[in-house]
Amino acid sequence: MPPGMNKMTNSNKKIKAGILGASGYTGAEAMRLLLRHPNVEIAFLTADRKAGQPVEEVYPHLGGYGLPDMVSVEEAGWASVDVVFCGLPHGTTQEIIASLPGSVKVVDLSADFRIEDPATYAEWYGHEHRALHLQKEAVYGLTELNRKAIASARLVACPGCYPTAALLSLLPLVSRGLIDADDLVIDAKSGVTGAGRGLKQNTLFSEAGEGLSPYSIAKHRHAPEIEQEVAKAIGRSAGDVRVNFVPHLVPMSRGELITAHVRLTAGKTVADLRAAFDAAYNGEPFIRPLGEGAIPHTQMVRGSNNCVINVFADRIPGRATVIAAIDNLVKGSSGQAVQNMNLMFGLEETLGLEQAPLFP
């Protein structure tokens, strides 16, 4: 039994959590979830450019909940917390996490510890990794498929939003040898929050609205992350797998959908794929393989930590289409982070994540 478990079951002592980068969307979503988590108390919120501001100036919807004012990273009281959620930009994250006391657990929402191979990291992120010793102990936080390692980790690197949906769709299939890992076409679609709260012309309402835009075609940083995990699942070395990955910006705030066009291994059928999902996700609280013919869409999961998934025959013989939908800010980010924190502290995995989806 992990030590956290003892701590939690004894009386009402709460986990003290800090949120780094609380002014971004993932930070706000972590606040939203944690302020209703029965075993967590938010100890501090950092947001360098907003330091000194009350939460309601940064996020008016969170006013009135008694959250602490924003502080700078320098002012953060590390000694007072059990865990930090880190939503800082890549690079910065590495330096700050490296400076933390070893007693503080880290749930990292950035990309900083997702890529195991230093050369691949440097190639895609444009600089050498600044905390390679930590990279070695980091655990990839795709909860359902890496639960055991997460439970005992100090530093969990939560997957990117696209990799979360893509890997939940593909890993049960490639690991069972049901589909061809060298012919994975991942057509991905995301709501605009996926691009963050920073000011960019293409995410203005009048630019992103009433339209659909592919972007970063074959150049998105989530591609090597997907390739790494697919390679691991089938026992190949990283770099030996290449996937097609084409993301599209959709005029909605939240939601992410993966349409994976796959080739079946000779002799395998769509029914085999469905059975694999049922087996892989049996009993999972958040992953829901749908009944035959039911099509996942993002409105089924908005605001929740749920993932819906299904598989369909293709018109081309020997091919299939796998579809999964998540809320990019919840299961694709802060929700999965809270789920991982629950695991790391020996708590019921669903705590703080019980909200049903918001529809319409």
Added chain:
Amino acid sequence: MPPGMNKMTNSNKKIKAGILGASGYTGAEAMRLLLRHPNVEIAFLTADRKAGQPVEEVYPHLGGYGLPDMVSVEEAGWASVDVVFCGLPHGTTQEIIASLPGSVKVVDLSADFRIEDPATYAEWYGHEHRALHLQKEAVYGLTELNRKAIASARLVACPGCYPTAALLSLLPLVSRGLIDADDLVIDAKSGVTGAGRGLKQNTLFSEAGEGLSPYSIAKHRHAPEIEQEVAKAIGRSAGDVRVNFVPHLVPMSRGELITAHVRLTAGKTVADLRAAFDAAYNGEPFIRPLGEGAIPHTQMVRGSNNCVINVFADRIPGRATVIAAIDNLVKGSSGQAVQNMNLMFGLEETLGLEQAPLFP
């Protein structure tokens, strides 16, 4: 201590609730809130045209939560429930509620018991009232301003979405004599869910999207409801107050905003209005008067039972602008209904309603 309190605190016996008209948006929202309410168990869901269907065919986002299948009203097990939430069309509601056993409490989301004067009801709803004896015992369910009567009622008529926001904005001011009740201009804006899930051309995505449409100008059924409550608050007879009320359909799913343009009583100031809000809503869990200058907007309350409110000086001397925002499906409908149910059963008023707003 109300009797409900005893019932609830003793062991884990849960309130059994039925939802009538569960296939509409208010019904779905009642499901969403009640399935996470710690003291409530959903006993049945009626939806005549969907009878026999599992919830996930009617509302895919609510699949997997173990909710019962839809049944027809005739199949509803009245004897098994403590309370029904009624989201049926007007007229129908009266007949069904009249047929219920007296032991069942009723939280009515329809318009059927909101209008006290039978002639006014007939004028606006096009038919004679069919359950006048029940109308007499019905309590108007604007929680914060009618709490005591609601707590002991058997039948609560929840206000319309617009009247909720309008009356929370205006009653504290007219009842204190701070503004002129004969010069109330209520410019109202609502998201498209306010029009319900029925199929209408003007609520199609391509008709309602990318545009703004006023509707029912000076003819909306919520006008007499607002007038009735304003008249009562200042001791006039119903029909002695006339308000301007112009609603607009906004291309968003949820959210409602009232911009009330009011005339100050001679000698009164905007500061007096602000003080009135602070006094009226001091300690309220869901109503939040904002600090001077902070402007309410609907994104501050989405998915929550919250109401944000503020008042601003007008450029015309002696006038002011009062603004309030709610989520029309929560505080404007099913959330307030759950709040009222909590009161009627002696429960903590916030149970099942603790979710923070969802933003973005």
Added chain:
Amino acid sequence: MPPGMNKMTNSNKKIKAGILGASGYTGAEAMRLLLRHPNVEIAFLTADRKAGQPVEEVYPHLGGYGLPDMVSVEEAGWASVDVVFCGLPHGTTQEIIASLPGSVKVVDLSADFRIEDPATYAEWYGHEHRALHLQKEAVYGLTELNRKAIASARLVACPGCYPTAALLSLLPLVSRGLIDADDLVIDAKSGVTGAGRGLKQNTLFSEAGEGLSPYSIAKHRHAPEIEQEVAKAIGRSAGDVRVNFVPHLVPMSRGELITAHVRLTAGKTVADLRAAFDAAYNGEPFIRPLGEGAIPHTQMVRGSNNCVINVFADRIPGRATVIAAIDNLVKGSSGQAVQNMNLMFGLEETLGLEQAPLFP
């Protein structure tokens, strides 16, 4: 010189056009374009359920332009027109067109004459074809790739919106042997107008908004149409080609984007594909292959008859991604129809279609 040319250049005699099914979105778009066409006069508009209504009751934005009132199909004055645009449901179209005088040219926007093989038609549309003799003379109206036949046709079957974008993307490549016709993955995305103005729950604002939904996976009627034209382009018999086709409903009114994931023929490169587009569309007024790296998006073409197109290397060696964007109601429907009419009457092909895209 086609006879139409003479007719047009002589004095100011205008082509008289009737629109069948004018209450649908394609009908409205035909009105919008034709009422500004210098050589066309709209003679009648049919809309059975709206017969007798002025245009502005059916389409308020078209009030004030002097358009005729809606009539029933029975009241249409066939003798008075040179051409009809037909936006009726499939099946109905066949019967009405079969009954027209031979002097009237027909630009059909329905699916009725797109499928050449009667068995395929019956399989996908659920009934035997009712005007096979006309099917034989019908010309497939993909303007840029079938211009000559269109110019001399009496009956043009305009392509579906998806096939328009898909075939403009794929035909220049398969016909030149640059990509594998047996490995075409067409991931398609459309705005909500693609589903028409009929009342359906899934196209309500609150259902389609803030979300993304795949639909008709591997079962969409546009798939056999794409397969037919691809097969013809490479000299195979219909039914010998199968394509993947997965459409998605996007929360925007207009716009359509095709992301085609293709496999290069051995030895061919992305540069070869780009060269093929440049060759195929050199001098075309509406088709614009973009410069290397520029990504097509639907906001580039809204309200216009334009198509933007480009090709990108895939991460998987030997694969590429082709992307094309159109406005589904213009190039994907009524705009291409007007373009075809111009050809059929020997007019300048761009007449009535010169509007620049509307952005934002």
Added chain:
Amino acid sequence: MPPGMNKMTNSNKKIKAGILGASGYTGAEAMRLLLRHPNVEIAFLTADRKAGQPVEEVYPHLGGYGLPDMVSVEEAGWASVDVVFCGLPHGTTQEIIASLPGSVKVVDLSADFRIEDPATYAEWYGHEHRALHLQKEAVYGLTELNRKAIASARLVACPGCYPTAALLSLLPLVSRGLIDADDLVIDAKSGVTGAGRGLKQNTLFSEAGEGLSPYSIAKHRHAPEIEQEVAKAIGRSAGDVRVNFVPHLVPMSRGELITAHVRLTAGKTVADLRAAFDAAYNGEPFIRPLGEGAIPHTQMVRGSNNCVINVFADRIPGRATVIAAIDNLVKGSSGQAVQNMNLMFGLEETLGLEQAPLFP
């Protein structure tokens, strides 16, 4: 006959136009309209921060039309143009326009020459006016109500988007003494393009979407502009009229709607107001008073220079509601600018503006 008329009718000499500030939305809209204007040639486009870029990098939808590259203001060839459209920020505009050769006509889209009283200008815009001599000759460009002065002006100050809709709604009524100029409540709603293309957090898709936000309550710079014109229309001195003006940001890109709540002069009726609109706008090509009961909405005018308008009885006796809708980027900005240019050069007023609205 104005001199411009001669110039235009003689042969095919075209007006040469420059656009200052072409990278903003009003600049883009001026390009869209002018590139299809039969008598205009676009000579240069300035955009300081984009100088050197082709149009399609700044506005991809305008690629392929042969427009000139962006240049800096310093590089603009003043000698070569007959007219400039100026979409620069206030203040800057004054300096640049003051430096222009007297032969160049100016259609100013900025706020710089709208306010006649220097003190009022300084109060609202935060600095002294820098070209008072030009202010004196500037003509307020509300076309329908100031046509004669515009036709002979060199410098036309086009109204703000809100004042355009508000004054078209109110001036015919106050000038005829039909309503009380001291009780004008103007509840205004605008699409997000009204806030421009600059990067601001509140106009990000995920901030402005799915929500409604009032802003600049009683502090918007369009208020003094409306007051000035109302005062002039009734022969009062500027500063003697105060109006209520509360704008709201609506989650749509284009469109503006004014809901004006007005008090009738004793003895006047809604029918009198309707008659005033019919009289004022009889024969106007772009202003359309609707039939009794028909409600203006923004989808009726999108992309066009049209304004729809109507008046409704209020529930409060002696009051009425006037509603007008325009496209803020066309009639509210660049469309009205082109209309004014047509007048200034003696052209048919509708040239370049004949497009029907785009719906859906």
